[in-house]
Amino acid sequence: MNPEFWHKRWQKNEIGFHEKEGSALLKKYFHHLDMPENSKVFVPLCGKTRDIAWLLSHGIEVVAIELNQQAVEQLFVELGVTPDVSDQVDPESNLICYQAPYISVFVGDFFALTQTHLGQVNAVYDRAALVALPSDLRREYSQHLLKITANCQQLLICYDYAENLLNGPPFSVNEKEVLAHYQCPFSIKQLYYARIDGGFRGQEAVFEAVYLLAT
Numbered sequence: 001m002n003p004e005f006w007h008k009r010w011q012k013n014e015i016g017f018h019e020k021e022g023s024a025l026l027k028k029y030f031h032h033l034d035m036p037e038n039s040k041v042f043v044p045l046c047g048k049t050r051d052i053a054w055l056l057s058h059g060i061e062v063v064a065i066e067l068n069q070q071a072v073e074q075l076f077v078e079l080g081v082t083p084d085v086s087d088q089v090d091p092e093s094n095l096i097c098y099q100a101p102y103i104s105v106f107v108g109d110f111f112a113l114t115q116t117h118l119g120q121v122n123a124v125y126d127r128a129a130l131v132a133l134p135s136d137l138r139r140e141y142s143q144h145l146l147k148i149t150a151n152c153q154q155l156l157i158c159y160d161y162a163e164n165l166l167n168g169p170p171f172s173v174n175e176k177e178v179l180a181h182y183q184c185p186f187s188i189k190q191l192y193y194a195r196i197d198g199g200f201r202g203q204e205a206v207f208e209a210v211y212l213l214a215t
């Protein structure tokens with residue numbers, strides 16, 4: 001998916017992936033992560049997810065990245081927070097950073113983000129990020145994610161459906177693929193696997209899965 005694809009989706013408000021009430025699966029399974037006091041979670045490819053509001057309301061600091069600036073503007077409006085905006089992150093990355101207490105959201109390409117930008121995080125929350133990318137980019141994504149988070153534990157939410165059933169995104173990422181990306185360095189536990197209620201784009205056989213990736 002090139003950046004234009006996503007910018008057009010945001011421009012036309014074609015954001016069927018956005019959950020107005022946030023993810024029920026995050027609320028149900030977040031406690032499986034080992035989160036000490038004052039923890040920080042990284043939310044890659046965050047869109048304007050309401051999950052960030054939920055994390056903040058539970059005392060979790062959030063750092064996130066999203067390609068589309070309009071999405072990030074909307075995220076902060078919906079949070080009811082006025083951010084400081086800086087395009088002086090560094091001369092090379094072209095990242096812009098929206099910051100307010102307990103939250104930093106970078107606007108730009110995930111692959112331009114470094115461990116230095118991110119700082120130390122206690123966990124990664126990936127909903128609809130890995131599955132947003134075509135297969136050739138998913139390997140690069142998982143490797144980059146491990147590198148910039150220093151193999152940090154992760155709660156991962158994926159879709160699983162038969163190839164040819166749907167045109168992604170979201171792409172199907174089954175358990176075998178999750179293992180291929182992450183079994184080194186993690187032990188991987190599937191916490192949830194169920195058919196999506198009411199189907200997905202007219203298809204019944206689409207499943208949602210939650211994985212805990214921990215060392």
Ligand SMILES: C[S@@+](CC[C@H](N)C(=O)[O-])C[C@H]1O[C@@H](n2cnc3c(N)ncnc32)[C@H](O)[C@@H]1O
Nearest residue numbers: 006017045046047049066067109110127128132
């Ligand atoms: C399927 S949406 C998921 C958004 C969010 N995680 C959620 O649950 O609502 C994928 C998002 O990733 C963003 N995106 C795609 N490629 C990206 C990249 N290389 N760097 C940063 N964001 C990207 C898109 O603009 C889009 O908002």
